[in-house]
Amino acid sequence: MxxxxxxxxxxxxxxxxxxxxxxxxxxxxxxxxxxxxxxxxxxxxxxxxxxxxxxxxxxxxxxxxxxxxxxxxxxxxxxxxxxxxxxxxxxxxxxxxxxLGALREVRVDAQSKRVVVGPGATLGDVDRATAAQGLAVPLGVISGTGVAGLTLGGGVGWLTRTGGLSLDNLDSVDVVTPAGEHVHASAEENPELFWGVRGGGGNFGVVSSFTFRALALRAAPLGGNLFYRPEHWRNALLAFDAWTRALPDEMNPIVSFLVLPADFGMGSEPWMAIGFAWVAEDHQAGLALVGQLRAAAPPDGEEVGLTSWPEWQSAMDAVFPKGSRGYWKNVSFSRLDEEVVDAVLGFASELAWEGTGIDIHHLEGAFGRVPEDATAFPNRSARYWLNVYGFWRDAAEDERLTAFAHKAYSVMRPFAEQGEYVNFLGAEVGVQAPDAARSAYGQDKYQRLVALKDRYDPQNLLRLNHNILPSGG
Structure with a gap:
């Protein structure tokens, strides 16, 4: 009923x-x-x-x-x-x-490497507090992102290969259920709820506190970008695929296609950037790895150097100002051979405007070693995750740029693996489209999430999200 x-x-x-x-x-x-x-x-x-x-x-x-x-x-x-x-x-x-935006407290225990985060905190809040103690929590790539939503859905970012998703670094959460029950969830206490909140979003209660395990940053991160003009994209992507097959966990690369804002001083042409964050004490080893890629695919420009973690995490903030109009689509895949590269470049080559980007996150590493059934996150086997994201200003562009995201998604579907990343999904996944949520998580995980929904929110009070429908309807 x-x-x-x-x-x-x-x-x-x-x-x-x-x-x-x-x-x-x-x-x-x-x-x-x-x-x-x-x-x-x-x-x-x-x-x-x-x-x-x-x-x-x-x-x-x-x-x-x-x-x-x-x-x-x-x-x-x-x-x-x-x-x-x-x-x-x-x-x-x-x-x-x-x-919950005012509840931004971040408490860092440097000795235990535990970080307690309020539900309104942003990545920037956490990065500033942890970096001061020589620590970092694997989070996303834009400092204004909310930690709560990012973590409950996944948390792909600049430390994914080194430390896994944001949700992989959760030690525990405190949850207030729709019925007013206060529940502490961890691997030892209420473990099934802890499984569900790690990927299942805010479907089961409002998380009032997150406790993370932080990673040690024993040296300043080495960050950079290798920039390529369109005529070099194909060779660079194929070289990138070969390069990623032997990377240590300390190297975290993301490929981006976009026309950068004028403030970046890169002109109005589209670029492919291979960005990377190397988080290890041996900077020479990181530079040597970058040198291997540079030799295989000489860039048209580059910026490489030591940085602070808060600076690196906020470097792309200007691309995503509040009030931007946006629509995103995503797909996971493992091949980046000539066929898939040609498919990617088929739509990436259409980018001639500021207001849409394409990212390819290279995964594996710590992310890939988490067992598939350990969390509700939908896929641990994929080598890559592609996200097409919009950040335009003119409402007149809504239809055209939303259609571009759909086109890119359709082109990549033949190469797709199971699941979709809910943090990279638009509004079509929700209470109005339960089949889309089922598709995002996969049938087995979705049914396990439904059982949790029945236990903690059977009336679906918390339905304005990537909604898991209770079995009652």
Missing amino acids: AIVHEHLPEPDVQQSLHELRGQLRGSLIEPQDPLYDEARAVWNGMVDLRPRAIARAGAVSDIDIVLASARRSGLALAVRGGGHNIAGHGTVDGGLVLD
């Missing part, structure tokens, strides 16, 4: 919100408030919704209060951490938003 969520009559909703305002340690923002338009904005400018109210949490205790209000009022609930989600799940038309 399907569960129907009904709003209370407006006077009762208003009373419920009035009570909520009086209980919050934070603040409640409604349409008549001067801060409303600022408060309702999320990173993706294509998502322009008008919530009934936005509850900005001032303390972890506000999570319980907002969940209780959503249950009473029947208002659809959206949960927002850093607000960088491409699908725009951190807001809702006519509903209630729980905004």
